[in-house]
Amino acid sequence: MDDLLSEFLTETSESLSVLDVELVKLEQNPEPSILQNIFRLVHTIKGTCGFLGLPRLEHVAHAGENVLGKIRDGELEVTPDAVTLILGAIDRIKAILSHLEQNECEPEGDDGDLIARLNAMADGGAPKPPPPPMPEFEPVAAKTAKAPEPEIPAEPEAPAETHDETPDTQAAAESHEEEHHDEPAPSVPATTSAPPAVRPQSAPAAPSGLTDAPKESAVAAQTIRVNVELLENLMTLVSELVLTRNQLLQMVRGRDDSEFTAPLQRLSHITTDLQEGVMKTRMQPIGNAWAKLPRIVRDLSVEMHKKIDLQMLGAETELDRQVLELIKDPLTHMVRNSADHGLEGPEERKLAGKPEVGKIVLNAYHEGGHIIIEISDDGRGLNVDRIKAKAIQNGLASESELESMTPQQIHQFIFKAGFSTAEKVTSVSGRGVGMDVVRTNIERIGGTVELKSQPGKGSTFVIKIPLTLAIVSALIVECASERFAIPQISVLELVRVTPSSENGIEMINNAPVLRLRDRLLPLVSLQKLLRLAGSGDNERQETFIVVTQVGTYTFGIIVDRVFDTEEIVVKPVAPILRHITMFSGNTILGDGSVIMILDPNGIAGSTGESGMMAGAQTAETHLAREGHGDAKTSLLVFRGGGDDLKAVPLALVARLEEIDVKDVEYSHGKPMVQYRGHLMPLIGVDGSLSLREEGRQPVLVFSDREHTMGLVVDEIVDIVEDRLKVELSTDTPGVIGTAVIAGRATTIIDAGSYLLEAFGDWFGSTKEFGGNEEHVAPRILLVDDSPFFRNLLTPLLSVAGYEVTAVDSADRALSLREQGNEFDAIISDIEMPGMNGFEFAAAVRADNRWQTTPMIALSSHATDKDFERGRSVGFNDYVAKFDRDSLLSTLSQTIATVKGAA
């Protein structure tokens, strides 16, 4: 059944129940307030019937209303027969309704008799002299009709609530009642001629409706009307439940074998279902908000002499009724705009080679927790020149500013207050109060509106709004030791700024800005904005910038710390705080503390930036969002041993020197210089040493403990800061791989291997290296499946004075044990194919041969949990894979500890 119709039936049957009761009350006690109520109810029924195109119902209700109107105006008195007659009208309405409910159409028939009697009553009442006989008849009718009357108050409840009453009895009761109505009919002809003329037709009509009477209750029984407030309360409670559930989940997450896990899982599911269920009660199809649009568009098309075809897609898309209410008006306004400004008249369209009939398409659909509503027309599109002219006229921008703007930026002007480019103000639109209100309304509910327009092709507005306002996801940030929530929907990205990062916060006359990729991002300091007391240390080690988008305006909010996101229930702030535009509400976090929710709109407003000038297009920001967050490394880029660019992490380079080639001496056929009182061997990149004939030669000085070595290069190119992401690795000694640095392919050299080369060659053998001659170098077993890491670590450890045996799997390592090899320490990767590090450690510990050998786990993700697990299976320590310093120190400490203990 049509939604509208079923709603009407539910509503009307309720009204009718009330009417029955009220009418009886009125008869006993003719109070104006009761009468008023009755009049209103009948009037509503009449109005809705008219709206839905139910003429029979409308006429009956109208006639009834007339009588009631007279009574209300004091022209008629409340007499039992008047009441009876109205009750008769109501019974007729009920009969028609029941037919309507079953067949979705009004029954055939005519209510002329009833209407005539009602009209007679309305006209006649007191003033008509002839009617005196009427009362004589009417009382008869009244008396006979009275008989069933006691049932009347009971009747409306009966279908809805007392199901035990069989339909048959109801039917019988009703038909019985109707018979009584019919009875007086034969006596009527005696006085008036009109009713009998009608009677023959109506008599069959009434029963036809009555046969369906038993079914009347079906709709009423399936739906109940619930106070919205009750639903809201329910929603709030469920929201709190969700939060508590989340809190519990968080508490249990850390423990694998908690006895609470299973019941909590169940609780979680049920809560989710409950939440969905309750959300559904608040959901309404968006079509409800569109219902009046076809009419508006039709009227417009007549008024404007345009031919408009309104297409509505996705009308069944559901969204929270609270949201629905709020977007109703903006939507109507935008459709009007499209019809009025967007679409051309038929002549113009023909000239433009378009079909005569303009099209407006409304499309609603769900997309990732949001509702997207598109309103598009195939009209003339926005007129950029006219917007420009208007912007200048209104003083919103200067001509030169406009010149540098993209058409998209110019389009944004239509969202400014007082902006209408319609040449003439029509009754429909053009008063310039529209689009800014539309945008404000949409943003108020956390939505966004975007605009695309192509000249001659049409415009499309895309509205994105959250499904519900009750629960939002928010980012928790801290500033000056206070925590705040920022709605996630407006957060684009987070940027961490440290003193050493490439782009720090820069000031333009005290206005902070950030170079974010190729744009300048205006910044707002939350601390200053909220006038928070400074935490003392102005020079913070790191700050975070929450890149926020409001409409098309993107800006950064400077905060001290960023926590994770939390689902929060937005609660309005106390009335005495409502004037603070920075907050959209407050909420209670999972830990029970109260937190203020920042309003990005308010913050944007306070920066004096109304929206578009600095705005970057959303698409850009979206594109730019990826690939952020990798740590940057300072790299020294140089040339040497060929024309290609080479780089080495700057942190490894002790100094950059230029040596005079005359100072280079040779010993054992190897070049070296005297450097700071020591001999420093010189090594060429790729093993090829080509010194200049004369002049000065740049050298990178690497230093490891007391040994220094010089890497001879041709040219030092630059020091850049970039993400070090080795994309191509290689087996060539001395090369880690190739990475893109500052946009160019660059070879990353392995300084460790050069050190090894220098000293390994220099001293003849790595074995002798290690400081103490008589001490045998500790033997290390390195287990790692990645050749890259084996190649990286082997030289590193060798240089550090260890004798390294590297194998590519745990199985290989264990077979070394079978061969009777002994090691001072084992370094093992965790993530390996086959036997992983944990299993390997367990296997090592299970056998007494290597039982006491210290083991160090090496992993790319060293979380506390991994650490714990590593410890429990027998690792002595746990080191992050890329942290060579801590690996070396851990290694020496571990070995020392074991040696000391032994």
Place this chain on the structure above:
Amino acid sequence: MNQIVPSKRQSTDLVAQETQDFVTMLIEGQLFGIPVLTVQDVLGPQKITRIPLAPREVAGSLNLRGRIVTAIDVRLRLDLNRRGEEDKGMSVVVELGGELYSLMVDSVGEVLSLPVAKFERNPPTLDIKWREFSMGIYRLEGKLLVVLDVAKLLDFTRAE
């Protein structure tokens, strides 16, 4: 939290019209009272979230069993000095217009049942600010009790 229970109720029934019950509060030695039925809760020191940009009398908001309560420092509202850091104070929670407010005072005392006969209008010499928030004075033995007008106390629209 809720130790304060009206204990002198027995008298109210006998002289229903003649007495009124007040929760008494002490601020800088001065006794204040608010009608007992307006009081929802009496709280000890609470964790309060400050609200930036709020009027200075608004100490912040706190969580009372899942409801957000706005804390008002009555001292500041009455133009008195801020309480010392070590003095934690107590709060009386009242409801106004569906919203909960916590009135922060130095301490909360017993519930007094006071005869209406002892009620007097504000003396004209009372400080302007106090006169605004005081509904009148009760003469007690040895001291005076100022009846706070909670609605006016929480009406920030006129003051600021």
